[in-house]
Amino acid sequence: MQRTKLVAGNWKMNLLQSTGSALVEAFLQKVELRQDVDVVVCPPFTLLGRLRDELRRSHVHLGAQDVFWAEDGAFTGNISARMLADLGVSHCIVGHSETRGRFGKLDTSETTLPYFGETNETISLKIQALFYQSIEPILCVGETLAERKAGQTESVIAAQLEGALSGFDAAELFFFIVAYEPVWAIGTGETCPADEAERVCSFIREWFKNKFNDPDLPEQIRILYGGSVKAANAKELFNKPNIDGGLVGGASLDATEFATIVASA
Ligand code: PGA
Numbered sequence: 001m002q003r004t005k006l007v008a009g010n011w012k013m014n015l016l017q018s019t020g021s022a023l024v025e026a027f028l029q030k031v032e033l034r035q036d037v038d039v040v041v042c043p044p045f046t047l048l049g050r051l052r053d054e055l056r057r058s059h060v061h062l063g064a065q066d067v068f069w070a071e072d073g074a075f076t077g078n079i080s081a082r083m084l085a086d087l088g089v090s091h092c093i094v095g096h097s098e099t100r101g102r103f104g105k106l107d108t109s110e111t112t113l114p115y116f117g118e119t120n121e122t123i124s125l126k127i128q129a130l131f132y133q134s135i136e137p138i139l140c141v142g143e144t145l146a147e148r149k150a151g152q153t154e155s156v157i158a159a160q161l162e163g164a165l166s167g168f169d170a171a172e173l174f175f176f177i178v179a180y181e182p183v184w185a186i187g188t189g190e191t192c193p194a195d196e197a198e199r200v201c202s203f204i205r206e207w208f209k210n211k212f213n214d215p216d217l218p219e220q221i222r223i224l225y226g227g228s229v230k231a232a233n234a235k236e237l238f239n240k241p242n243i244d245g246g247l248v249g250g251a252s253l254d255a256t257e258f259a260t261i262v263a264s265a
Contacts, residue, residue: 003222005238005265006177006245008040008063008138009252010093010226011047020047024054026255033059037245037265040091040138041252045079052088063091063138066099069125081126085133092130093247095123095164096140097183104186104227120163127164131172138177138247139164140226141204145184153182154203161207170214177222178204179247185227187249194233197225198240205242231260238265 015023020043033039042063043051052062068078084092097103101116123139130137141160143153157180165173180200185192192200201223208218225237226247237243245265251257 003220003244004036004038006038006040006222006224007258007262007265008042008091008093008179008224008245008247009258010065010096010247010249011041011043011252012065012098012249013044014253015043015047017047017050021050021054023253023255024051027258028058028060030255030259031060031262032259033262037262039262042091042093048084048087048089061090062088063093064089064135065093065096067092067094067126067130067135069122069129071129081129081133081135084130084135089135091136091138091177092126093138093140093179094126094130095120095160097142097181097186102144102183104183104188120160123164124167127168136175136177138179138224140179140181140247142181142183142186142227148182148184153200157200157204158207161204161211165211170212170217173208173212173217174220177224179224179226180204181226181247183227187228189228191228191230191233191237192225194236194240194243197237198242201225201240201242229261231257231264234261234264 040061040063042065064084067081068075071080071082099116100118101113127137141157143156147156182192204223205218208221222244224245224247225243229246229248230251
């Protein structure tokens, strides 16, 4: 079956009101938006309201980078799925390696981990909260360099998928999006070779086949690749049969580069 490609830009903790608006304006001028490619921009929480207004007349979707699972209440500093929905957010990244405390460039160490308390359990709660607000989660999974070297790529990813999704039924997951993001390729400039990214994305699709007793589900789910995607490598990655687009960090901060990546999809 033909799955619609999806390209999402993850701005991470970058840009202010003026620079964020300028980037969106430049991107909208350069990008050719097509029916067969979904485009999502995920700015920091501070820019969601402003970007909602600026993206309103385009077909670019608004995404968030994280969410808290409770609907409201005494949770200082957090943002709920209901608040995101109220801002017109349609997609939300969950379980990014950086919120799990696993970094490609900085050391993943005892010093960083305690500040980023994401676990499979919190990821699962976040997905549930997003479903409740009809926001599409983009679940990130991926191995560190040490795990890859130890031959644990598949077991790490299977455990992340199992931990996040075991409480859900196939019917709930029909529009689900997974991003395979090898931690060692994030922000490092080192992209996973396209054949290897395809192999792991096909492993992820296979995981859905084995886990859920619904033959249509694995064909519907979109699996993105993320980790140093740029204009120069996007086409080769997106041409692979099991790679349905990309989650783009650094390169989404450059309007021309991001527009070229979208054109590659
Ligand atoms: P990168 O980040 O493209 O800068 O490697 C990707 C991501 O973290 O989603």
